[in-house]
Amino acid sequence: MSAEIVQAPAKINLFLEVFPRPPEARLHPVDTVLEKVDLCDLVRLEVTPGRIELECNLPELANQENLAWRAAVLLKERFSVRAGVRIGLEKRIPLQAGLGGGSSDAAAVLLTLNRLWALQLPRSELDGLALELGSDVPAFLEPGRCRATGYGQQVAPLPFKSRWNYLLFLTGIAISTGEAYREIDNLTYLPASSKIILRGVELDDFSGVSKGLFNRFEEVALSTRDEVKRFKEEIDRFYPHNLLCGSGGAFFALVKEAEAGETGNIQRLSQRLRCRIVSVTGIRGS
Numbered sequence: 336m337s338a339e340i341v342q343a344p345a346k347i348n349l350f351l352e353v354f355p356r357p358p359e360a361r362l363h364p365v366d367t368v369l370e371k372v373d374l375c376d377l378v379r380l381e382v383t384p385g386r387i388e389l390e391c392n393l394p395e396l397a398n399q400e401n402l403a404w405r406a407a408v409l410l411k412e413r414f415s416v417r418a419g420v421r422i423g424l425e426k427r428i429p430l431q432a433g434l435g436g437g438s439s440d441a442a443a444v445l446l447t448l449n450r451l452w453a454l455q456l457p458r459s460e461l462d463g464l465a466l467e468l469g470s471d472v473p474a475f476l477e478p479g480r481c482r483a484t485g486y487g488q489q490v491a492p493l494p495f496k497s498r499w500n501y502l503l504f505l506t507g508i509a510i511s512t513g514e515a516y517r518e519i520d521n522l523t524y525l526p527a528s529s530k531i532i533l534r535g536v537e538l539d540d541f542s543g544v545s546k547g548l549f550n551r552f553e554e555v556a557l558s559t560r561d562e563v564k565r566f567k568e569e570i571d572r573f574y575p576h577n578l579l580c581g582s583g584g585a586f587f588a589l590v591k592e593a594e595a596g597e598t599g600n601i602q603r604l605s606q607r608l609r610c611r612i613v614s615v616t617g618i619r620g621s
Contacts, residue, residue: 337451338381343439344371344618345428346474347501347580347587350532351550353519362470362486363516366529368493368536369474369481372501372615376436378403378443379423382451387411391424402441402468407448409464416452431509433552433581435475441468442475462488471581478620480536482529496539498616500595501587502574505611506566508584510556515582518555527551545576545589553579560584569608573600 346369354364389404391397407420428436449456465472470487480493527549535543556563570577574588595614605612
């Protein structure tokens with residue numbers, strides 16, 4: 336039987352605006368610029384005679400709510416696939432950190448089973464299936480830096496002229512994505528524009544990208560969670576170009592390559608904040 340091992344990368348949102356949810360819709364429209372980084376889950380898929388099986392190094396995630404499982408079931412049932420698959424997940428991306436690990440795993444399963452089960456589905460059809468699984472999943476079908484609009488299903492690649500460096504601050508603060516969206520529903524605000532960040536990406540301009548960093552979820556988290564505010568204030572003292580990851584609760588800082596290699600400073604800050612700090616870079620994908 337055929338088998339593959341693939342990497343499912345984490346993402347950070349360099350820009351993330353959430354628009355009010357229309358009354359008839361189940362999702363919020365978004366405008367987001369995403370960067371995939373070299374912190375990855377490992378996903379092993381082995382074709383089997385008929386069943387779908389899931390194993391994970393975190394046993395509590397090996398269940399039918401797992402997005403990787405749901406992605407395999409969706410393909411198998413939608414296209415009457417007779418074969419099965421054994422999915423092995425090695426989780427390296429922290430949970431409930433806003434890094435998109437579950438969505439990335441699901442996209443990896445869709446893309447890989449499309450090959451292993453010889454479905455030969457076009458990208459447009461995979462995009463639709465991905466959106467059924469979650470609004471973050473379509474962006475992970477795009478291998479590198481990208482922009483997602485609409486309900487997350489309109490994904491366009493962005494220029495990747497050089498690798499950018501980041502520090503991830505894994506705070507250990509868990510924030511429910513559903514709760515974060517509900518809190519946004521209670522806000523009144525003027526939507527932010529992605530023009531500055533898109534221009535910075537196009538020109539490969541560190542200063543422009545730094546000025547364009549924005550996340551609507553950060554505004555919510557800072558106003559409702561004291562521990563998030565404390566982390567933000569501490570990070571600001573050392574790395575001013577920082578932002579909440581997705582709906583939280585990890586942070587990232589956009590840094591120069593030299594800053595990413597300052598292991599002594601990073602270790603001291605890690606001890607000060609009592610959190611793990613990981614140096615990562617953006618990836619182009621394949």
